[in-house]
Amino acid sequence: MNDIKIIYRQPTVEEYRFLREIVDWGVPEPNATAASIRNTLFSVCLECAGRLIGLGRVAGDGSLYFYIQDVIVIPEYRGLGYAHIIIEEVMKFINGRAGKAVFVGLFAAKGVEELYEKYGFVVRPNPNYGAGMFLPPVKIQ
DSSP states (O other): OOEEEOSSSSOHHHHHHHHHTTTOOOOOOHHHHHHHHHHHHHHEEEETTTTTEEEEEEEESSSEEEEEEEEEEEEGGTTSHHHHHHHHHHHHHHHHHOOOEEEEEEOOTTTOHHHHHHHTTSSSSSSEEEOOOOOOOOOOO
8 A cells, every 4th residue: 555646646648538438438539538637626647557457536516416426446446445444435536525515425336335335325215315316328319
């Protein structure tokens, strides 16, 4: 863990597309990727020997709504606590800017819900909240 560096920067378009490809999340178009990165509120990157091995981003309006996006750790570095480092950095950012009555949301990848529950996130649906919903990615003609 000593050779891992936490760096507060946006990923490059190439880095972001590579990370999404390696975890099989689909690779967005370069122009869409650049716009998304440009509009990110916060990014934290983990590097090992100059190589990007993990990423976390926050999207939203920076006031009332914060969405944790793209918590990615490449497969060979999983299970070593790096996702926790990313989430802790993301939560520090959010907690430093969020007032009362804000919404912090995320869409967890299947099978990693427990990771986020440790930080107070709740799985939906449950007795108090309906199902989380989203529009699946579609190719616009």
